[in-house]
Amino acid sequence: MNVTRDLFNEVMVPNYNPAAIIPVKGLGSRLWDQAGTEYIDFAGGIAVNVLGHCHPELVSALTEQGQKLWHLSNVLTNEPALRLAKKLTDATFGEKVYFANSGAEANEAALKLARRFALDHFGEHKDQIISFKQGFHGRTFFTVTVGGQTAYSDGFGPKPGGIEHVDYNDLASFEALISDRTCAVMMEPLQGEGGIISPTIDFVKGVRALCDKHNTLLIFDEVQSGVGRTGELFAYMGLGVIPDILTTAKALGGGFPIGAMLTTTDIAKHLKIGTHGSTYGGNPLGCAIAERVLDIVNTPEVLNGVKHKEQLFRRGLEAINSRYHCFEEIRGKGLLLGAALNENFTGRAKEFLVSAAEEHLMCLIAGANVVRFAPSLIIPDEDIQEGLIRFERAVAKVVGADVSYK
Numbered sequence: 001m002n003v004t005r006d007l008f009n010e011v012m013v014p015n016y017n018p019a020a021i022i023p024v025k026g027l028g029s030r031l032w033d034q035a036g037t038e039y040i041d042f043a044g045g046i047a048v049n050v051l052g053h054c055h056p057e058l059v060s061a062l063t064e065q066g067q068k069l070w071h072l073s074n075v076l077t078n079e080p081a082l083r084l085a086k087k088l089t090d091a092t093f094g095e096k097v098y099f100a101n102s103g104a105e106a107n108e109a110a111l112k113l114a115r116r117f118a119l120d121h122f123g124e125h126k127d128q129i130i131s132f133k134q135g136f137h138g139r140t141f142f143t144v145t146v147g148g149q150t151a152y153s154d155g156f157g158p159k160p161g162g163i164e165h166v167d168y169n170d171l172a173s174f175e176a177l178i179s180d181r182t183c184a185v186m187m188e189p190l191q192g193e194g195g196i197i198s199p200t201i202d203f204v205k206g207v208r209a210l211c212d213k214h215n216t217l218l219i220f221d222e223v224q225s226g227v228g229r230t231g232e233l234f235a236y237m238g239l240g241v242i243p244d245i246l247t248t249a250k251a252l253g254g255g256f257p258i259g260a261m262l263t264t265t266d267i268a269k270h271l272k273i274g275t276h277g278s279t280y281g282g283n284p285l286g287c288a289i290a291e292r293v294l295d296i297v298n299t300p301e302v303l304n305g306v307k308h309k310e311q312l313f314r315r316g317l318e319a320i321n322s323r324y325h326c327f328e329e330i331r332g333k334g335l336l337l338g339a340a341l342n343e344n345f346t347g348r349a350k351e352f353l354v355s356a357a358e359e360h361l362m363c364l365i366a367g368a369n370v371v372r373f374a375p376s377l378i379i380p381d382e383d384i385q386e387g388l389i390r391f392e393r394a395v396a397k398v399v400g401a402d403v404s405y406k
């Protein structure tokens with residue numbers, strides 16, 4: 001069969017608009033397309049391929065478990081799920097784990113748990129959920145409504161109710177909205193899709209204090225920021241604020257679909273037998289892979305490496321900016337970085353992405369004004385250097401400057 005980009009238009013629902021090239025192979029931070037052209041990967045499958053492509057340890061976890069047991073359903077438990085849950089609870093504030101298959105599903109569980117908790121403890125009036133503009137929490141109807149972009153949630157009829165949004169990093173507006181009616185606050189401790197926006201320490205601490213005051217559960221959506229991405233195992237660890245519920249996914253499986261919700265025993269007990277579930281959640285194959293991901297990522301070598309590689313990116317991007325003057329700032333944390341375009345390039349992030357692909361570099365955008373980088377946490381320094389050389393050529397093309405290269 002002749003598999004081309006045209007076939008996509010013929011047989012796929014048109015909700016995506018993928019690039020023209022079709023990758024067929026990946027290794028580490030490199031990808032190859034059908035023609036054998038090699039690309040450097042600064043995108044990491046949108047912050048998923050946390051150990052690059054086809055990491056040998058993950059390939060063995062996959063093939064070893066793949067020859068033993070793939071799936072059981074939750075009528076039975078399994079060893080990989082229990083081991084992974086034990087390691088996650090040992091490494092975090094969490095005492096109990098619920099496994100899902102994606103970020104949206106982990107968030108759906110968190111939101112349903114928060115509603116149950118409030119109902120059981122305080123009654124029906126406590127149903128308000130507060131979240132933040134530009135936030136992103138997934139595409140199920142509940143999570144997309146909690147997300148802060150109505151463009152994603154409009155057009156599907158009546159929305160789940162009781163959900164309100166305020167500006168991120170605006171503690172005064174948040175304080176004005178939260179009350180004893182608020183059952184949960186859902187926030188990203190580093191906004192990803194919304195443009196790589198870090199919270200101020202005062203803001204997160206203030207949110208935590210106001211949640212405590214109003215008996216409100218604080219949910220951190222670490223689907224993108226979790227599992228080493230920021231140079232801490234989870235971003236909350238670098239903020240000095242502990243949530244009541246934490247969700248994670250993307251990097252957790254290193255490319256295999258899995259999500260998780262972590263919480264305390266006290267809160268977890270409100271998801272009683274039969275109140276929630278998933279056919280595939282916690283399947284042995286996914287959990288065996290995630291266990292290996294966690295073993296590798298949760299080490300000083302990898303986490304310190306992220307901090308070191310962040311500096312390589314920052315220095316390289318600042319240097320490019322000193323020659324082309326297109327970025328307002330380089331922001332984010334660890335290996336979740338954004339180059340925010342200045343007023344001369346407003347709305348043109350996609351052009352930088354397309355230009356980078358022409359230079360055989362994969363990167364991402366986060367909204368129309370930010371070029372986003374979320375590479376493997378163990379991307380070799382040489383790949384960063386080479387990728388930045390390609391990125392500079394891409395920038396030069398967009399900026400239209402005439403430069404020569406060494």
Ligand SMILES: *Cc1c(COP(=O)(O)O)cnc(C)c1O
Pocket residue numbers: 101102103104105107136137138139188192193221222223224225249250
């Ligand atoms: C990607 C993402 C989600 C959604 O995850 P899916 O696996 O696509 O459902 C939720 N929250 C955040 C912060 C994300 O970045």
